[in-house]
Amino acid sequence: MRKPISENIKTWAQEIGFSDIGFSNITHLEKQSDHLKQWLNKNFHGEMSYMENHFEKRTNPAKLVDGAKTVISVLLNYYPEKKQSANTYKISKYAYGKDYHYVLKDKLHKLLEQIQLEFPETTGRAFVDSAPVMDKAWAVKAGLGWQAKNSNVISRKFGSFVFIGELIIDLDLSSEIPDRQDMKNYCGNCTRCIDACPTNALTPYTVDARKCISYLTIEKKGDLPSNMQGKWSNWIFGCDICQDVCPWNSKLTPHNEKDFIISDLLQNMNKADWQNMDKAFFKKTFKNTALERTKFEGLKRNIEFLNNKKMVVK
Numbered sequence: 001m002r003k004p005i006s007e008n009i010k011t012w013a014q015e016i017g018f019s020d021i022g023f024s025n026i027t028h029l030e031k032q033s034d035h036l037k038q039w040l041n042k043n044f045h046g047e048m049s050y051m052e053n054h055f056e057k058r059t060n061p062a063k064l065v066d067g068a069k070t071v072i073s074v075l076l077n078y079y080p081e082k083k084q085s086a087n088t089y090k091i092s093k094y095a096y097g098k099d100y101h102y103v104l105k106d107k108l109h110k111l112l113e114q115i116q117l118e119f120p121e122t123t124g125r126a127f128v129d130s131a132p133v134m135d136k137a138w139a140v141k142a143g144l145g146w147q148a149k150n151s152n153v154i155s156r157k158f159g160s161f162v163f164i165g166e167l168i169i170d171l172d173l174s175s176e177i178p179d180r181q182d183m184k185n186y187c188g189n190c191t192r193c194i195d196a197c198p199t200n201a202l203t204p205y206t207v208d209a210r211k212c213i214s215y216l217t218i219e220k221k222g223d224l225p226s227n228m229q230g231k232w233s234n235w236i237f238g239c240d241i242c243q244d245v246c247p248w249n250s251k252l253t254p255h256n257e258k259d260f261i262i263s264d265l266l267q268n269m270n271k272a273d274w275q276n277m278d279k280a281f282f283k284k285t286f287k288n289t290a291l292e293r294t295k296f297e298g299l300k301r302n303i304e305f306l307n308n309k310k311m312v313v314k
Contacts, residue, residue, distance in 0.1 A: 005119075006176045012114045013074060016107050017257065019158050020075040022142025023177045026061060026068050026168075032137045033059040039206065046210040048219055058132035065125050067170040070177075072111075073135075073142040076104060079161035081254035082262050089274045089303060092214065092238025093161060095290035097260035102288065104128040104165040112167055124169030135164040143181035149204045150193035150242040156186070159249040186248070193242035198231050202242060213239035217302045218294050224305045236274070236302040237291055274303055 006023055013021040036059065039045065057063045061071060078100065080093055094100060108126035116122050127133045136153045140146060145155040145162075152160040194202045201211035209215040213232045216224055217239070232239065243249055265285065277285075282296040291299065 004176045005171070006173055008118070009072065009111070009115060013111055016110050016114075017076070018074045018107060018111075019077040019162065019255075020144050020155060022073050022139070022144045022181070023173055024071040024073065024138055024141040025174050025177050026071060029059045029134060029137050032134055036134075042208075044206070044208045044210065046215055046219065047221060048209065048215075058134060061133060061138075061168050064127075064131065064133065065123070065168045065170065068124070068168050069170050069172040069174065070168070071138050071142070072167040072169065073139045073144055074104075074108065074111075074165050074167075075139065075144055075155060075158060075162040076100070076107070076165070076257065077158045077162055077253070077255040078257070078260050079159065079249075079252045079254055080260065080262060082267055084262070084266070085268055085270065088234070088270050089236045089306070090234045090240075091236060091291065092240050094163070095237055096262040096266065097257075097289070099288055099290050099292070100163045100260075101128050101130060103257065103259045104163055108165050108167055112169070115167075115169065115171065119171055122169055122171045124167050124171070126165065126167055128163070128165040133166055133168075135166065138166055139164050140182055143183050146183045146185040146187070147205065148185075148193070148246070148248075149187050149191065150197075150202055150246070151205060151207045152243065154186070154246070154248050156183070156248070159252045160243050160246060161249065161252065190247065192245045192247070196241050196245040198233075198241065199228060213241070218298075224301070229305070229308060232306075234306065236299060236306065237294060275307075 010021050062068045078094055080096055083093070084090060105126055105128050108128065112124055112126060129135065136147055136151070139153045145153040148154045148160065153162070153164065154160045155162055194204065199211040199213060201208050209219070213235050216228065217235060217237050279296045282299065286292060294302070
């Protein structure tokens with residue numbers, strides 16, 4: 001009996017280094033589309049105007065890839081064994097190593113190439129955050145986890161410290177994909193993430209980005225809102241508070257991806273190192289990392305904001 005195609009793809013994904021993989025038939029995300037409209041109408045996206053663009057493509061991947069039949073969703077664990085030193089300025093764990101866009105895209109392209117070796121007529125595209133694809137919705141639909149009250153996807157095995165990526169391909173796997181494979185929501189009555197958020201950015205299953213530390217330290221341009229002064233401690237790029245308090249993240253297995261390992265230099269940087277950092281040091285130290293997104297000026301702004309000082313750029 002011939003082995004299912006999806007099983008072969010799972011084996012290849014494991015060999016490439018993905019933590020988990022799942023499959024979904026192409027469909028219009030009607031429920032998620034309504035939720036996104038409500039979120040945008042409330043201006044919860046702040047200055048992220050790109051979230052308003054390509055709405056139809058965002059909710060229907062058939063408009064992204066001609067003849068698309070299948071969404072392959074992947075997870076990649078990034079929970080670190082080594083973390084930053086205590087009592088320093090903090091960056092989100094996802095930014096410890098090489099920019100995940102590069103790492104995931106490379107692995108996804110390898111997976112697509114392997115699929116095309118076996119099925120040469122297959123075409124498709126790889127997506128990692130950089131196109132209008134609802135990553136979390138597809139991961140949930142593929143049975144890889146559930147969308148939690150802090151809006152992150154939680155895997156029972158890997159928690160929420162996971163990157164999500166997709167291959168959208170025209171290979172038809174509908175006969176191998178169950179109609180429904182959504183995982184049960186295991187948040188229960190727990191509200192630790194909501195209770196722990198120092199800026200009250202969370203309501204169940206929704207984030208008001210305008211209050212979110214991650215948004216403010218990365219996406220927000222210009223001056224930071226004065227009413228946020230003193231409401232968060234030491235976060236200068238991203239924030240992990242709502243993930244760190246989650247019970248599903250209490251006993252995680254660290255990743256084994258060499259590109260995500262924190263450098264000794266970053267691990268041991270103290271507050272004075274961050275405060276005295278100049279542009280040359282920033283460019284050398286954080287080349288090809290997620291910190292490039294906020295740029296040197298943005299990072300200095302965040303540090304000065306925490307210290308209630310006017311930004312001085314060297």
